[in-house]
Every structure is written in structure tokens, then in C-alpha cells.
Amino acid sequence: MARPLRADIDLDALRHNYRLARDLAPDSRSVAVLKADAYGHGLVACARALEGLAPAFAVACLEEAETLREAGIGAPIVLLEGIFESQELARVEALGLWMAVHSDWQLDALLAWRPTRPIPVWLKVDSGMHRLGFPPERAEAAWRRLRAAPDYACDLHLMSHFATADAVDSGYFHRQSALLAELAGRLGAPTCLANSPATLAWPEAHGAWNRPGVMLYGSDPLEHANAASRRLAPVMTLRSEIIAVRELEEGEPVGYGGRWTAPRPSRVGIVACGYGDGYDRHAADGTPVLVDGRRTAIAGKVSMDMLIVDLTALPEAGIGSEVVLWGRGSGGETLSVDEVARHCDTISYTLLTGVLPRVPRRYHGAEPE
Incomplete structure (x- = not known):
């Protein structure tokens, strides 16, 4: 696979x-x-x-x-x-x-x-x-x-x-x-x-x-969206899956440096995506992601090939669950790349242009006129 x-x-x-x-x-x-x-x-x-x-x-x-x-x-x-x-x-x-x-x-x-x-x-x-x-x-x-x-x-x-x-x-x-x-x-x-x-x-x-x-x-490049910018549709969806799940006791650390520690008995998922793919290593704890269409957040530092998300409030999520880092989920739910960029203290331009060649692009849509 x-x-x-x-x-x-x-x-x-x-x-x-x-x-x-x-x-x-x-x-x-x-x-x-x-x-x-x-x-x-x-x-x-x-x-x-x-x-x-x-x-x-x-x-x-x-x-x-x-x-x-x-x-x-x-x-x-x-x-x-x-x-x-x-x-x-x-x-x-x-x-x-x-x-x-x-x-x-x-x-x-x-x-x-x-x-x-x-x-x-x-x-x-x-x-x-x-x-x-x-x-x-x-x-x-x-x-x-x-x-x-x-x-x-x-x-x-x-x-x-x-x-x-x-x-x-x-x-x-x-x-x-x-x-x-x-x-x-x-x-x-x-x-x-x-x-x-x-x-x-x-x-x-x-x-x-x-x-x-x-x-x-x-x-949306505007500081505050207007009626026109709200009509923009996301073009790129950066999509992966949960590849492993871990159960943690309260106080256990996650990832390099243990930046995030479990605030209660917790369940976390490991996602196949990291800064070696172009995802921003500066993503803070709490950076949003969609798992099976529901919002949750990154927990701990982004690694080269993986990142970790909090699944505690998503008991049905597990190995193989869809993870949308930004864009549109398979059920139509949307996570704006602009929102993700704010949590990384950057702008959407750096996230979009930073997706590296090892991430395959798959194209969908109408033939040119």
C-alpha cells in the first residue's frame, strides 16, 4: 500500500x-x-x-x-x-x-x-x-x-x-x-x-x-473576509490517514521535546505527514485538522514524516481514518489553509508553495474549455 x-x-x-x-x-x-x-x-x-x-x-x-x-x-x-x-x-x-x-x-x-x-x-x-x-x-x-x-x-x-x-x-x-x-x-x-x-x-x-x-x-488574502472572498473555493486538499493510535496516561509527553503532555487520559493518532512533506514545523499545539470530517488538533511538534493529533474526543477514529490537513474533506467539511497558516504564524502562500515533490498531486475536475 x-x-x-x-x-x-x-x-x-x-x-x-x-x-x-x-x-x-x-x-x-x-x-x-x-x-x-x-x-x-x-x-x-x-x-x-x-x-x-x-x-x-x-x-x-x-x-x-x-x-x-x-x-x-x-x-x-x-x-x-x-x-x-x-x-x-x-x-x-x-x-x-x-x-x-x-x-x-x-x-x-x-x-x-x-x-x-x-x-x-x-x-x-x-x-x-x-x-x-x-x-x-x-x-x-x-x-x-x-x-x-x-x-x-x-x-x-x-x-x-x-x-x-x-x-x-x-x-x-x-x-x-x-x-x-x-x-x-x-x-x-x-x-x-x-x-x-x-x-x-x-x-x-x-x-x-x-x-x-x-x-x-x-x-483569502484579506485581513477580514468580504462577500467576494467568502465565495472562494479551496483548490488544494492536503489529505492523509491515521497510521497508528496510542493510549496515554495523564501527564505523558508526546513527540520531540515533550512539548504536549496529556492533560487527562488521552488517545492520540499518528498521521503520515510531516515537515519532510512541506507541512510547517512551526505548527503550534492546537493547530486544527479534520479527522473523518470532525475538527481536532495537532498535539506536539511536527516530525519529518509524521505528526500527532488528539483523538480523545473522537473514539470512533482509528487506523485508516481520513485526515485533512487543509482543504475539503470527503464529506464536504472544509478547513481553510488560511486558518492553518495563522496557527503556524505564517501565511497560506508558504504552506501551499511549500508542499514538496514527494507528495503526489492528484488532479480532479473538468476538461479545459
């Missing part, structure tokens, strides 16, 4: 979440962000599921784009970080990619390149995130250089990234938004500004393009 741990990927849920992003911004086009192996869900499988539904895809680097092209994905692909060295421009052109330009050296390299066909460019502005992008006071000059170049003027957009679109305190978001609106208006520039939280919560940020990312995979 194979080890029972697996990640079930619901491609119908992925498509549902993309349609939600699209429907929230009917006057925009929505590029589906597939970077980091589609946030751990499988780059090629997710692209194929969205092909014909999403008009374009976005990745972080050339290698991810090459994987999609080799798999037969023909839709436009945006390189969100652009090129990392000028020699990559030959592959950008050959693969028909779009690219972000966020720095002077990228701009200079691009303008020195003479492509045989135009390369669509998204000029990135640092409106307050302070990672990548031209400062606003220099963005106009960069824009005009591109507008003056026939090879790049035909499909030019202004791009930026919001630092706090997920936050309840919207002051900084509005500062960024106002700066970008003024710059885009002055340049007559179409924009791509809205990430997942802005897509869900800030219609004024919707531009010619939006770029939903983590919301496509069913994670």
Missing part, C-alpha cells in the same frame, strides 16, 4: 475562482498568475485547466515560461520580473513573451534589442512597495523612451504593486492608488495594478488588466 499522503487539486474550484476574479472586474482582463509552480498546485496542469478561460498567464521567470511553452500553452505569458540578463531577450522574442521592465539596465537592454516582432511591455512603477520599479519621478521618462521606440510602443502598460490592499487600514493603499491614477492619467497609460486583494476589495484599482494570484487557489 502506498503512503496515504496526497494533495488533491480541484481544477473545477480553480476555474470557479478565476471566474470570480473575472466577474468582479468585468471591464478588465484578468491574467492568471501561475508563478511558483502555480503556488504549489502544478504549473502545467493549472495552465491547461485555465486555457481558453484566461486570456494570459503570468510567471516570475523565463524558466517557468519555457515550461509552459514546452507543454503546448500558446496564450500570452508575462514575465513579472522581466529578464535577469540581456541574453534572455532572444528567448523572450522566440517564445512570444510579454515582459515587465522595472530598472534602467532592463530598459537599456530592451531598447538596444531589435526584435523581429513587437514585445509587449509592462513598465513597473514603485508606488510605495519599495521592491521593484521606477520611482514615480523617473517613470515618465522611461515611459516616453518606450513610447518613442516602434518595437515597444504598440502594447505598453503601466504596472505597480500594492503593499496594503489586504489591510483594514486603507490609508497607504489610497496613497498608492492616487499616485498611480495621477501618473496614468498624465501619460494616458493603460494599467495593470490589482493583485488578489485589490481584485477582491478595491474596484477603483481595476485596470485594463488585473493579475489575481493566490485567490485563484482559494486562499
Whole structure:
């Protein structure tokens, strides 16, 4: 019998979440962000599921784009970080990619390149995130250089990234938004500004393009859910089974370091999943799991290949019982990856992208349109 741990990927849920992003911004086009192996869900499988539904895809680097092209994905692909060295421009052109330009050296390299066909460019502005992008006071000059170049003027957009679109305190978001609106208006520039939280919560940020990312995979990026984010459906279910059961006396310790001790005569189950599979070792005692559809909690430190759950209140659970670490149980019960992440003092992005290759992905859902 194979080890029972697996990640079930619901491609119908992925498509549902993309349609939600699209429907929230009917006057925009929505590029589906597939970077980091589609946030751990499988780059090629997710692209194929969205092909014909999403008009374009976005990745972080050339290698991810090459994987999609080799798999037969023909839709436009945006390189969100652009090129990392000028020699990559030959592959950008050959693969028909779009690219972000966020720095002077990228701009200079691009303008020195003479492509045989135009390369669509998204000029990135640092409106307050302070990672990548031209400062606003220099963005106009960069824009005009591109507008003056026939090879790049035909499909030019202004791009930026919001630092706090997920936050309840919207002051900084509005500062960024106002700066970008003024710059885009002055340049007559179409924009791509809205990430997942802005897509869900800030219609004024919707531009010619939006770029939903983590919301496509069913994670709610907002500090407080709204009506739209409550409609997201989980795409990944990390699922395993109880492989052993132990009876403990009051006061007996469990796991490395004995962090958890039985507060009363207790019954615990050993689950085939650990940090060697990508489950977060920082999961605290009390981190929720579903066992046969009922909530219980982790007891003790996560090991490399196993973790332990408290079965004391679940006398019917035993060897072979289904364990859902996050996602949807076989009876329809759901445990949000966002809730699990809070107990690990992290965010859903790290949990989803951290599921390691030894965990098999099993795909379910409709064929692409």
C-alpha cells in the first residue's frame, strides 16, 4: 500500500475562482498568475485547466515560461520580473513573451534589442512597495523612451504593486492608488495594478488588466473576509490517514521535546505527514485538522514524516481514518489553509508553495474549455 499522503487539486474550484476574479472586474482582463509552480498546485496542469478561460498567464521567470511553452500553452505569458540578463531577450522574442521592465539596465537592454516582432511591455512603477520599479519621478521618462521606440510602443502598460490592499487600514493603499491614477492619467497609460486583494476589495484599482494570484487557489488574502472572498473555493486538499493510535496516561509527553503532555487520559493518532512533506514545523499545539470530517488538533511538534493529533474526543477514529490537513474533506467539511497558516504564524502562500515533490498531486475536475 502506498503512503496515504496526497494533495488533491480541484481544477473545477480553480476555474470557479478565476471566474470570480473575472466577474468582479468585468471591464478588465484578468491574467492568471501561475508563478511558483502555480503556488504549489502544478504549473502545467493549472495552465491547461485555465486555457481558453484566461486570456494570459503570468510567471516570475523565463524558466517557468519555457515550461509552459514546452507543454503546448500558446496564450500570452508575462514575465513579472522581466529578464535577469540581456541574453534572455532572444528567448523572450522566440517564445512570444510579454515582459515587465522595472530598472534602467532592463530598459537599456530592451531598447538596444531589435526584435523581429513587437514585445509587449509592462513598465513597473514603485508606488510605495519599495521592491521593484521606477520611482514615480523617473517613470515618465522611461515611459516616453518606450513610447518613442516602434518595437515597444504598440502594447505598453503601466504596472505597480500594492503593499496594503489586504489591510483594514486603507490609508497607504489610497496613497498608492492616487499616485498611480495621477501618473496614468498624465501619460494616458493603460494599467495593470490589482493583485488578489485589490481584485477582491478595491474596484477603483481595476485596470485594463488585473493579475489575481493566490485567490485563484482559494486562499483569502484579506485581513477580514468580504462577500467576494467568502465565495472562494479551496483548490488544494492536503489529505492523509491515521497510521497508528496510542493510549496515554495523564501527564505523558508526546513527540520531540515533550512539548504536549496529556492533560487527562488521552488517545492520540499518528498521521503520515510531516515537515519532510512541506507541512510547517512551526505548527503550534492546537493547530486544527479534520479527522473523518470532525475538527481536532495537532498535539506536539511536527516530525519529518509524521505528526500527532488528539483523538480523545473522537473514539470512533482509528487506523485508516481520513485526515485533512487543509482543504475539503470527503464529506464536504472544509478547513481553510488560511486558518492553518495563522496557527503556524505564517501565511497560506508558504504552506501551499511549500508542499514538496514527494507528495503526489492528484488532479480532479473538468476538461479545459
